[in-house]
Amino acid sequence: MSLYKKKLFEHYQNPRNYGVIEGYNFKAELTNFSCGDSVLFQALVNNNCFEKIAFQGQGCIISQATASMLTEYIINKDFDFVKNLSKEDILNMIELDLGPMRLKCALLPLEALNIGINNLK
Numbered sequence: 001m002s003l004y005k006k007k008l009f010e011h012y013q014n015p016r017n018y019g020v021i022e023g024y025n026f027k028a029e030l031t032n033f034s035c036g037d038s039v040l041f042q043a044l045v046n047n048n049c050f051e052k053i054a055f056q057g058q059g060c061i062i063s064q065a066t067a068s069m070l071t072e073y074i075i076n077k078d079f080d081f082v083k084n085l086s087k088e089d090i091l092n093m094i095e096l097d098l099g100p101m102r103l104k105c106a107l108l109p110l111e112a113l114n115i116g117i118n119n120l121k
């Protein structure tokens with residue numbers, strides 16, 4: 001297994017910030033209807049900034065490991081930071097180049113967060 005895939009697999013096996021947040025004031029969830037995989041984020045947000053964030057979900061290694069990495073990546077970042085994240089940013093974060101199908105898996109968590117942010121407005 002390549003080093004990069006190992007990083008992804010490690011996040012899948014030991015997801016960071018997995019669980020729920022008591023008294024959360026931000027929630028975002030999305031299901032990929034083509035496969036049934038899903039992610040759910042809960043967060044404590046202050047001044048549009050993610051002060052604490054957790055996720056739950058079920059699905060493929062890429063979707064779940066990316067959700068785990070994203071919780072670390074966006075902590076103490078604001079909504080604009082998240083909204084400006086691109087497909088390339090996600091690929092850089094997970095350190096893998098993906099084909100179109102797998103790319104959908106990797107973008108599911110970010111898409112969920114963007115929907116959550118847009119729903120607040």
Ligand code: FES
Nearest residue numbers: 035037060063105
């Ligand atoms: Fe469903 Fe990856 S196969 S999100």
